[in-house]
Amino acid sequence: AKELLRQSDKLSALGQLAAGIAHEIRNPLTSLRGFVQLLQSSLDDNQKRYCEIMLSELDRINFIVSELLVLAKPQGVKFQQKDLAKIVEDVLSFLDSQANLNNIQIHTSIHSQLPLISCEENQLKQVFLNICKNAIEAMPEGGEIYVQVAQDSESEVSVRIRDTGCGIESAHIPRVGEPFYTTKENGTGLGLMISSRILEDHGGSIHIESQRQQGTTVSVLLPISRYT
């Protein structure tokens, strides 16, 4: 089963709104957290437990809010000519120890001398981080991740990230990338929605192929600079 994630322009306006709200929530949240912490020190053990719960719920809100903030258009940041291979390598080296801890081997096939792409580097890193994290989370017992960076056509470069994890039921694939769609206990269901938004901003796209119990391949396509 294969699906192209495209959440249309609606998300663009919605994304800006979400990021705006997220930003506004941040400050009161920080002050709330501070006061709960302060309160905690003057309470008995039972009441302290309530404070612990409040703090962890506040952290959860904060996490969701910070995911939404990625939707904000980077301000004052320009698109720059970058090497996609380098961007992917940076993300993989960042994830190296987490993969090791989870008994996961990362195999790479990264073509050098690829044509440059025009991008906002940190946003693209966020995309590959989201995809790789999903791959890691799909393999609680460990497994393999294969990362390929190549030139697909005259006008496009691609990154394919394949895992040997739990896979996605074909009936559920169309829902992946919908805001808040998650099958994880602690998931936010925002990672792929945000990733597809970022890729759309870059004139690129994201595709998912998956077989239950076999694994998942996520492909990202990006236009080569002279074609943007």
Ligand code: ADP
């Ligand atoms: P989250 O990771 O917070 O659940 P995402 O938007 O990153 O949100 O992913 C949405 C859902 O898509 C996941 O909950 C999972 O069900 C499915 N998914 C995404 N990537 C994979 C993968 N590599 N293997 C299996 N399922 C995946």
Ligand code: MG
């Ligand atoms: Mg995720």
